[in-house]
Amino acid sequence: MPLLEGKKAFIFGVANHRSIAWAIAQALAAEGAQLVLAYQERMEKYVRDLAAKIPGTELVLCDVQQDDQLDAAFTRAGEIFGGSIDILVHCVAFAPPSELENPFLDTTRAGFHTALDISAYSLIAMAKRAEPLMKANGGSIFALTYMASERVMPKYNVMAVAKAALECSVRYLAFELGEHNIRVNAISAGPLNTLAARGISGFTGFRDQVSQVAPLRRNIEQSEVGDTALFLSSSLSRGITGEVIFVDAGYNIMGA
Known part of the structure; x- marks a missing residue:
C-alpha cells in the first residue's frame, strides 16, 4: 500500500518545475496523496501546467498576504478534501530584491515587514486555518528554511532574519498544536537552483x-x-x- 494512501496534502509555493514545492508535490503524489496546490495569480499558468501532470490535483488561488484569500483557500481546500487536511506544506518566501542587493545595514522598514510577513508570519496564518481541519485526525505541517538563520550568508540579509523567525514559529506551533497530534517541523535544504535562489548574489x-x-562532496537534488x-x-x-x-549533504556540520 502506498505510504500516503488516502492522505490529503495542501501545498503552498509551487512556482515552476524547479521549485522545491514541486519536488515535494511529486513525492507525495507518488505515494498516494491527493493534492491541492495554492498559487499566486501571476503564477497561475505555470502551476496549472504542472498540476495537469498529476491527475486529480486541484488548484486554489491564494495571496498569503491577504487574510480573505487565506480564508477562502482553506475553506475551498476543506471542501475538496471532504472536511479534513492531513498535510500542510509551506514553501513560501520573499524579500524585495533591493533588500538582498544592498548591505544588511540598509534594510528598510518596508522591506523587513514584507520579508517577515510573507516568509514567516504566513506559516502562523496557515496553521491557524489548518488546525480546525486537522485536529480530528492529527496531521503534519512543515516549512522550508535555510541555515542562514543560524550563520551569516552574505547577501541573504533580511531573508536570514525571516528564516530565523520561521524556525522559532515552528517550535511554538509544535508546542501549541501537539495536543491535537499535529506535528510541525522544518526542512533546511542546501542550495538548489530555484527561482528564489537565483536572486541571491554569489x-x-x-x-x-x-x-x-x-x-558527501556534492550538492543535493530537489528530489x-x-x-x-x-x-x-x-x-x-x-x-x-x-x-x-x-538536507544539505552534511554541509551544516562543517566549520567552514
Whole structure:
C-alpha cells in the first residue's frame, strides 16, 4: 500500500518545475496523496501546467498576504478534501530584491515587514486555518528554511532574519498544536537552483563551495528534499515535532 494512501496534502509555493514545492508535490503524489496546490495569480499558468501532470490535483488561488484569500483557500481546500487536511506544506518566501542587493545595514522598514510577513508570519496564518481541519485526525505541517538563520550568508540579509523567525514559529506551533497530534517541523535544504535562489548574489559560487566542503562532496537534488518531505508527511515521523531537519549533504556540520 502506498505510504500516503488516502492522505490529503495542501501545498503552498509551487512556482515552476524547479521549485522545491514541486519536488515535494511529486513525492507525495507518488505515494498516494491527493493534492491541492495554492498559487499566486501571476503564477497561475505555470502551476496549472504542472498540476495537469498529476491527475486529480486541484488548484486554489491564494495571496498569503491577504487574510480573505487565506480564508477562502482553506475553506475551498476543506471542501475538496471532504472536511479534513492531513498535510500542510509551506514553501513560501520573499524579500524585495533591493533588500538582498544592498548591505544588511540598509534594510528598510518596508522591506523587513514584507520579508517577515510573507516568509514567516504566513506559516502562523496557515496553521491557524489548518488546525480546525486537522485536529480530528492529527496531521503534519512543515516549512522550508535555510541555515542562514543560524550563520551569516552574505547577501541573504533580511531573508536570514525571516528564516530565523520561521524556525522559532515552528517550535511554538509544535508546542501549541501537539495536543491535537499535529506535528510541525522544518526542512533546511542546501542550495538548489530555484527561482528564489537565483536572486541571491554569489549563489553559484556558494553551490560550488558546498560540493567541495560537504561530507558527501556534492550538492543535493530537489528530489532529496521531496523524500524528506515524504517522511515528515507519513506515520514514519510520528514522534518528531518542532525540529529542523537538514538536507544539505552534511554541509551544516562543517566549520567552514
